[in-house]
Amino acid sequence: MFVASVMASVFLSFFMTHFLFSHKLRSYVQDNLVVSGKTIIESYKNSYPNHLDTLMGGITALPIFTIIVYDEQGRPLHETDKVAKHKLIVDEENLRSVLNGGVFRGGMGKEYDRLVVGLPFQIEGHAYALFIKPETNDVATLAVGYFRMQLFLVVFIGTLLVIVTSRYIVRPLKHLTLATRNMAKGDFSIRLATKSRDEIGELTASFNQMAQELDSLERVRRQFVSDVSHEIQSPLTSIKGFTMALKQKKMDEESRLRLLTIIEEESDRLSRLTQDLLKLSALEHDQIQPNMSQYRLDEQLKDVMIASEPLWSNKNIQLNLDLEPVVISADEDKLSQLWTNLLSNAIKFTEPGGMISINLIASQHSVTVSVADSGVGIPEEELHHIFKPFYKIDQARVRAVGGNGIGLSIVKRIIELHGGEIRVESAVGKGTTMNVMLPLVLPNKYNKV
């Protein structure tokens, strides 16, 4: 397609140049002929009637023009036609119109015939017609040939260049098209080879990059689906196992209640899992906008602490608060969820009798909230994994305390949504501190509603 359009434009410009230029050339020659013709007519009149042969002889000797003079009856009176290479042929109709006083410029015949000019004149009340045509000479022929050759070469070399360069443009584009089609069918493993550094090379490189990113996204998606299935499967398995046991065995009331409690807990876990997954998927949506309002952050932290009182007081955990009064502009519900998740982790992973402190420090543009516990701690090498969905460090313990490994993924997403960041400090056996930095007012890029 591309090659065809370039070729078409080369040919079109060839013919247009030819047409425009030959048209111009023709009218230029004809204008000159009219001027020469008028001069000859003057001489003709002056030589009339005695010196006409001398005049015509003189003109014939100059092989520049071919001339025919017609009288009123349309008979050729004088002509220099004898030496002409191309005969000057005038048809009856054109001759009549010139004898009637019209000026004739160019016929419809071959190229040289089109350069004919016919001029009327009168001597002693009688009408005459002078037809004049330039005699081509070798220089003119050579010039026209040169001109044609030049145009031909332009077309020829142009076409050649287009064919050669199109190999470098069209072929990679075809590969790209094919690769995009395969990608649309779900094959993200395609990479295109490219060495060139031009625009096509750049396009190919960014295509490769896109393929790579889609590839890794696809891998994350598959992993996610398999994790979710696994997380759903394990409580279902235990529910099923315990119900079968309840059906088959006769057991005392106490054991029955114990099994039923486990079944209830596992169902709760399933229900929490689906809720958390829903929350996470809602937060993953790129277009999600925080629902902003201004409120006292320190009050919120107090409320969260009070709401989880049963959890920590049951474990005999001591809770210290050190909060500066701060008004923040943020999504109140989401931040409440954020603190709840952090506090629930701190409670979950702290032994009974431990200690948890929540601090709030404000600076000019941001706040730092830290939730510190005296719990089990997180090994250094696990620190960068804990924010991944379903990631739990010690499966057995987490199983005992209950958890899906989604809490911190939600935390991270909420912080990102507010343009903040989270840092973890932890020492195994000593405790963990989660530091959350949030801007007091959301940065501009988040305020785009």
Ligand SMILES: Nc1ncnc2c1ncn2[C@@H]1O[C@H](COP(=O)(O)OP(=O)(O)OP(=O)(O)O)[C@@H](O)[C@H]1O
């Ligand atoms: N304060 C903490 N002390 C020690 N380990 C922690 C702490 N917070 C998180 N972790 C570790 O990071 C893992 C991931 O935490 P996350 O909150 O995402 O999941 P979870 O608490 O296990 O489950 P969920 O929050 O979904 O109920 C936890 O399983 C735990 O191993």
Ligand SMILES: [Mg+2]
């Ligand atoms: Mg958690």
